[in-house]
Amino acid sequence: MVEISIKRSIDDLDIFEGLFVVGLDENNKDLNYLSKNTKLMDILNRHKVIQEEHLENIRKFGKNMILSLNDGDKLLKILLLGIGDGKKLNEDKLRQLGGIISLRAKELNFPNVIISNFYSSSSQIESIIEGLVLSLYEFNKFKEDKADKTLSTFYVNYSVVIVTTDDSNDGNKIDIGKIVNICEAVFYARDLANSPPNVIDPNALxxxxxxxxxxxxxxxxxxxxxxxxxxxxxxxxxxGKGSENEPKLIIVEYNNSTSTDKPIVLVGKAVTFDTGGISIKPSDRMDEMKFDKSGGCTVLGIMKALGNLDLPINVVAIIPAVENMPSGSSYRPGDIIRMYNGKTVEVLNTDAEGRLILADALAYGVAKYAPKCILDFATLTGACIIALGTNIAGIIGNDNKLINKLVSISNITGEKIWQLPLSEEFSDLIKSNVATIKNIGGRTGGTITAAAFLSYFVSDVPWAHFDIAGTAWTQDGTADKSYNPKGSTGFGIRTIIKFLEQYQYK
Structure with a gap:
């Protein structure tokens, strides 16, 4: 299994053993942090690696070059990695640099890597570790030669040493095992979301x-x-009744606090395949509707991560799992449905199905668990992609304290979210003439009217809704990030785990 360690000095490392990573700063040409290893500096100076004018472009963020230098009968393999302006490095840039290192090492089949000290704090090292691990995710189990492999051979044999030469960031407070476990929980969620609908139906999920x-x-x-x-x-x-695959309600409880401690409830939409039902979708890119289960997969990934942690909290995950198909038994536009909490819904579009299954799950979570707060995750609206693009998720809810905390954490994890307003005008748009509410509110403000619909089912419990339609998988316009391979991103897992670690909301 991947092995990552932190050392204070280069001196006791064999720099010829693997790939040696040297970070190049646009504004700081000083590599004094390498000077403790005289042998390394002698080699670099002898080959004039640092002074070469053509390295100026390599210093730009993300640029890199492999150098192979002979030293007698040994070969020193160096990855020169541009870090841009070192003073402007944030967690997400460091995460991307970690991913670039792993991808280059994998490309060249160098399973042993030494990373020199171009970082300045424990939090920066944590971000690099996340990038090192997350970038190596592969979804290959349906390829003939990879059918029985869940992790690549390179990943299993990968070994990285991160060198710190400053006692203030020696890594003693970094729980590497925890970071790897959370990343592998992201792998689990990505695997589920990437799996095709003939493999992951509600029962399989x-x-x-x-x-x-x-x-x-x-x-x-x-x-x-x-x-x-x-x-x-x-x-x-x-x-779910239009499909031969019957719906399931998945309830996962993590109990590691007192029985009287109210839980945090997480709800995830899991439409294992969404044709739109009777209001059928266009055929173009309908294959991507396997990702309509991503909210549920995110929630399951969070629970898997919790299973490897020891957080003294109670958390309940509720995942309604259905397949939305057109058939003689499908629900129809014009139907009126009485929901779990007694409210009635007029169906105007069967492709606005996610809010219907979330509504029942939210109401059930509130009634059964009386939670401290409730968070839901859903690839809910194409309108969110129009509003925020494919790199930022929408967040809407009834409690600004809760939302502000989540937004601040997302700025650290790089899983960006942006708050949209929820005001009475949007609730008015979903009022029905024949039922309590209707399941669509018209063309304008579609992300917000969907959230307004959900607000009818959370009572006065602090609640935040994540619309991850644009961020759950890589799409047109998705930023190229080394740690997000093509396909499912597992968006939200790292943010919520950090939120749960810090949770003090009352």
Whole structure:
């Protein structure tokens, strides 16, 4: 398995053993942090590596060059890595640099890497480690030669030493194992989201969730179609009844606090494939609708990460899993559905299905668990992509203190979110003449009217809704980041784990 360690000095390392990474700053040509290793500096100076004028372009952020230098009968393999302006390095740039290092090492099949000290704090080292690991995710299990492999051979054999030469950032406070576990929880979510709909249907997703029960402090319940119907969750039943694959309600409980400590509830939309139902989608890019389960996959990834941590909290995940298909048994435009909390919904478009299954799950979470707060995750609206693009998720809710905390954490994790307003005018747009509300509010403000719909089902519990339609997988316009390979991104997992670690909301 990937092995990452932190050392204070280069002196006791064999610099010829693997790939040696040297960070080049645009504004600071001084590499004094390497000077403690006389042998290395002698080699670099002898070959005039540092003084070469053509290295100026390499100093730009993300630029890099491989140098192979002979030293007697040994070969020194150096990755010159541009870090741009070192004073402007933030967590996400360091995460990207970590990813570039891993991808170059993998490309050249150098499983041993030494990274020299171009960073200045423990938090910067943590970000580099995240990039080192996240960038090596592969989804190859449906390729003939990779069918039985969940992690690449390179990843399993990968070894990185991060060198710090300043006692103030020696890495003693960094829990490398925790970081790797969280990254591998992201891998788990990416695998689920990337899997095709003939492999991950509601039952298969439930079976995967059930495997989490082997982890510490986790209990899993799976409710079948009859149980869901008996509870009065007619939103879930209506959306799922057009498919031969019956809906499931997945409930994962992480209990590591007192029984009287109210939990935090996480809800994730898991439409394992979304045709749009009777209001069928255009065929173009419909294959991407396997990603409509990404909210549920994110929540399962969070729970898997918690199973490897020891946070003294209680967390409940609720994932309504359905397949939205057109058939003789499908729900229809014009139907009126009585939801779990008794409110009625007029269906005007069967492709606005995610809010129906989320609504039942949210209302159930509020009624059963009386949570401290409730967060939901969904690839809910194309309108969010129009509003915010494919690099920023929307967040909407009823509690600014909660939202501000989440936004501040997202700025650290690089999983950017932006708050959209939720005012009474948007609630007016979803009022129905024949029911309590309708499931669409017209062309304007689609992301917000969808959230306004959900607000009817959370009572007065502090709540935040994440619309991850643009960020759950790489799409047109997605920023090229080394740690986000093509496909599912696992967006939100790292942010929520950091939120749960810091949680003091009352």
């Amino acid at each position: 439930a079976n995967s969730a059930k495997t989490l029960e082997k982890m510490k402090n986790i209990h899993v319940d799976i409710l079948n179609q009859n149980q869901i119907k008996d509870l009065g969750m007619n939103g879930i039943i209506s959306v």
